[in-house]
Amino acid sequence: MDFYDVVIVGGGHNGLVAATYLAQSGLSTLVLEQQPHTGGAAVSERVFPGVDARLSRYSYLVSLLPDKVVADLGLSLDLRSRAVASYTPVRRSGRDVGLMVERPEGAATRASFAELTGGDAEYAAWTDFYGAVSSLAAAVAPTLLEPLQSASDLRSHVDGALWEEVVERPLGETIERRFADDTVRGVVATDAVIGTFAGLHDTSLIQNRCFLYHLIGNGTGEWRVPVGGMGAVTDALAAAARRAGARLVTNASVTSVQVDGVRGSVTWLGGDGERSVDCTWVLSNVAPSTLAALRGQTGVEKPEGSQLKINLLLRHLPALKSGDDPRRAFAGTFHIDEDYTQLESAYQSAASGVLPPTPPSEVYCHSLTDPSILSLQLVASGHHTLTVFGVHFPARLFASDNDSARALATQRVLAGLESYLAEPLEDCIARDADGNLCIEAKTPYDIEDSVGMPGGHIFHGDLQWPWATDAGDAGRWGTETDVANLLICGAGARRGGAVSGLGGHNAAMTILTR
Template sequence: MAPETQLPRHCDVAIVGGGHNALVAAAYLSRAGLDVVVLERSDHVGGAAVSERPFPGVDARLSRYSYLVSVMPDELIAELGLNLDLRSRPTASFTPTLVDGRAGGLYVEQDEGPVTADSFRTVTGSDREYDAWRRFYAEVGDFAQAVAPTLLEPLPAASDVRTRVDAAVWRDLVEEPLGHAIENRFDDDLVRGVVATDALIGTFASLSDPTLIQNRCFLYHLVGNGTGEWRVPVGGMGAVTAELARVAREAGARLVTGHPVTSVELSENGASVAVGDATLECDWVLGGIAPAVLDRLRGVRPSAEPRGAQLKLNLLVDRLPRLRSGVDPALAFAGTLHVGESYAQLQQAYDEAAGGVAPRNPPGELYCHTLTDPSILSPELAAAGAHTLTYFGLHMPPEVFEPDVESARSGAVHAALTALDAHLDEPIESVLARDENGDPCIEAKTPQDVQAALEMPGGHIFHGDLSWPWREDRSADDPASRWGVATDHPRLLLCGSGAQRGGAVSGIGGHNAAMALLEAHG
């Protein structure tokens, strides 16, 4: 069923923005009997969680912006009745090394065993680092087990969570910059970097940042379903959106696309949402867009201007490239392949970017969807051995692409591919597929591109800095505050990644906004 294009005059709940969280909220609220209208400016719903064919004449449906699923609770998937196939990857990560001209690499299995232990021993020269690795992630796992069950509940008090977590672990992950724990627990620079990367995806920070935004990013990357495993959505992210849209429509929600909201006016009893020359009257408004954008729609100056920090590359290759180490590409690319992400390299890249210069040796990581799920390729491409590769580059804030974004983008792409080529037995460009025009199948997304395409301020993929998933203050006890979706107006709730437990493709913000509204609605 196609999305609607007709704007009604009144509804109970208007949801601004049609991303995955908006669809989750719409499904829950519609099932509760409320009349819900989702307003999306684009011609399709899904926001960043979509699959598209970016290369002319090539039948490959890539997840162009978001690409893996971890934080979405299995409980939410079951409650909504989503027909999703989320598959595990056999490889957790591979980090190629090049020391004195000798190529090697640190290989970590999804289910760690002797192969992982041998790899640590070969790279670091002893068993100490792997022992430290296992202790650290066992403790992180205990932390995740304590936090994950609370994500679909009212915010717990920080003191309650703390009682369920070892005091030393709480100190390392919550009270002190994460870099302290990494430096105290690990000696090897490469191992330190592999641990640190989860604190920096989509977050521009040093590991020693006193604001602890890197700690919060690390927590969200490791907390999903109590395991932190990132799984591959069969059919791509578009399959996730398609299922969410299906259940929302079946519940009765109206998904109206091609209708950008131009203003939101709030009153004591409801709101007026302007969509071009038309107006939608409603009792409640949920904001599935970034809080800074929502502020502008209300004529309010945003309290903060987010800025992202990533370079996203989408590639299609005729075959996976050979590695200098001789490791089977089907193993190396099956998980997360780290490039230029030792601890020292991460800090150097941050220092350069903080000075307004694009990193000379940019850190980044690659992921191959099609080794786990070839269904996003046509049968002909899959049979010919083609694969998709997604590169996520760190420490690339908007300012390093200014004032000439086109030129800076080209330079950043060249630097990223050069860093990868250092570990390959053949240039990555030699295996790039070609589209119908003869152009290489590679596209780049800077923070500026993400902002233009998705209206995420500063290209920030989380809509802003992530928050701790608990409450420090028990005094505010209205439903919106208890569920972490409050704004400065009782008729306006956050339901997107800007909610207190937002970020990533999780549906948590949408669920919690729906629960808060239903509680307040009575």
Template sequence: MHPGKSSYDVVVVGGGHNALVSAAYLARAGLSVVVLERLGRTGGAAVSVEPFAGQPARLSRYSYLVSLMPEQLMADLGLDIRLASRTTASYTPWTRGERTGGLLVERPEGGATRRSFGDLTGSDEEYAAWQAFYDEVGGLAEAVAPTLMQPLPLERDLRALVDERVWRDVVEQPLGHAITSRFTDDTVRGVVATDALIGTFASMDDPSLIQNRCFLYHLIGNGTGEWRVPIGGMGAVTDALAGAAVEAGAEIVTGAGVSRIDAGPDGAEVTWHDGERDHTLTARRVLAGVAPWVLRILLGEGEDPESKPAGSQLKINFLLDRLPALKSGADPAVAFAGTLHLAEDYTQLERAYADAAAGRVPDPLPGEVYCHSLTDPSILGDRAGSAHTLTYFGLHTPAGIFDADPSARELATQRALASLNAVLAEPIEDCLATDADGRPCLEAKIPQDIERDLAMPGGHIFHGDLEWPWAPHRARLETPAQQWGVQTEHDSVLLCGSGARRGGAVSGLGGHNAAQAVLADL
């Protein structure tokens, strides 16, 4: 398929979920829009696949939970998307001498959560500290969340709405200080810290505060910070977005790899290829769903190895014939329903960071596990009731480790399995389903795979370090693009992906905000 014409109001480069959000909003507003996607399908990282031959399970291969996508955005676009809450927020197995147990955090928290904290720590003090901290952080989330679909607020205006202590703890000083001063138990500290490390390689004491920004993004979705399971898998989200864009009149062209953007003051020319020859389109505005580092290459600025982002995650997808039993005796249907933390005590996280920074695969390897099929059995097809999916997300596995040593992939995978087996009463290998060729149903993805599959530079799932979701005091906010946090150095080219100021994770915010900037400008 080729575009229906040679000139459009807007050309969207890339067909990820943010790009589709932009296309839907702009087409609904009456603009002519075409989306150019390099791959043979849309969705980017937010897709569902059947990775195991002969098994009908549809796994969310890369992105796996919906975090920040506002209810208002879904309503605006008339999306038929169902997001399910997980009854368990998290479960963290622990061992203290001869004692074993698990720290259970329910959703919503109730008596079992309080008792679980008491069993671990011997009193109610740590749970009281937990409640106080998250109440305060909740106040910050409630102030920030309503601004995400509006022009950027100024930092000073948000700060005036937030308790001074929590602003200092989350925004001004390394998060490790707040965690170690507010909590005393190593396991509890680690549970708090993990939200600062998803897709982010940092110590809790990192002066750059990238861990703080990651932590904030985990807590501001819809004002509650709840990350939900998309019914039907992540592909159901992007299928709905693509449908909304096409229904509104946008064109979507797959197999269209963009190779160059020539930007002028009032418009741009986009060169793309269909596998056989080059084609060009002109547009009043170009929206880039690709990472800013890639965009600079398309704009003719060349590759800059020094500024290339680098991801830091190990993703393993499993299909199981059954859920394994845990050493703690907890019901697997409860423990696996939310986030199951593995080797994520605070001291383990910091030691793992130090190992990885020195070029070593951490041992034990920290990570967390999710069982989406407990919340959404539909993704199992005719294996519903006789199988389960499992997703493992490993921390502190930066791309550089795998660049330096190709054997690190296998070592990291084995250490991930070891971290999981350490809390199980039976090896996870005994629970794995097999595919049509008799091979275990296990698929591992390192940052290099993400880069190869999705052209995300360095396999960085946020397209680069996250930024604060507000405008600094001295920010220039003269143009709509600047006001919405989607500007580039060219007036005719805007960011609409995870690299926008409020991008990152499956939210659609980058797409929404780029569309609003275009509508304010044209």
């Protein structure tokens, strides 16, 4: 039987990060991936038959991937900034206007706030709040690649009142106290609920944790566009892992993980039948509930994802009722029906088991920043991609009839987008080689079926605070399990979620610093 120092279960981006660090350090490393390719949910694919457009099918932007990891692994990546942070179309007193937030913010942002709210007070509140949050991000970000700090140590480096607002009290309280305008409140609040099913006053504070993770990447919280699509990120990681000497095996469906604290054994099914390998360390890049099943454990609850992902290819960007330039409006995150009250209403509907009648969602256009994902012919003819992320669509809403619920949810989300357009959306959508509209929708169940995320949960479970919440965890890496030689290297690690590489880096460091 073969023997490796480390076997990594799952070839998503975190597994590849861990494999590269470990192989660079001279450890024999095997990565097992059940799909025909590595990358997990961070892939680029030609979704529509006969159409040369490579869409970031599941994950689509990069924020939390530290520049240090990119440099350490020698990755050749082009992560581009968006000129616009966000645009929110608003209908007020019979007028269609838009709240534009530039990156970096300037006079146009101030003027946009003033036009929407009738003065400068909301923009002043905005700059005050995000200025304070940036100090928290600057304190937290450098610790993400280090052993866990205690909450008290981190708190000593930031304003105590801000810590209480963001870490100790429901975020809804802070938003309602600091901001008066419903739309501005919603723009702030949306970062707290993307991929997380929670109300803004939830006492568990999972909405606060989600908000924090959206704002701490590299100390700035900027979400960047990967040139070539998300697949370019994981292709670069796979190439780095192979250069370092790691062995990557695809079409390998792991069926069993056994560990005793000293040695481990992993069994999988592949094209040549069942195989097993012994090792010193096992790293899990699958969700904790999946790992539990591989270990033969029972009674572990599967997480519940909460989103609807829609991919579109357009013949041209649609005109807006506000009259704003669609090339500017869609260049950042385009908010649809995400006023604060709309977010809360949609949550209450979904919590009661009903599809939100006016579902909040966010849209972004990858091809405005990176046209390389389209063929030269599509670029020349004005085509563009749109990614739509529907908020507050927990898996429970699709449980009885996934196909019917998907169709209805997609219809409602796209109707919400169309309500702000000056032309019919269908007239803008391209058709594939079979004459069908280029629309693809994925519910949590579809995501589970496609990439193996239990419950379709994009974070593998609720996000955790990126510091030690128990005194005994300080100084650890947040990747440890109940068995000494079994580590979590994926999104389910303490500092996990999104395309970050944090779990992979920290699991590798758990081994290399012993």
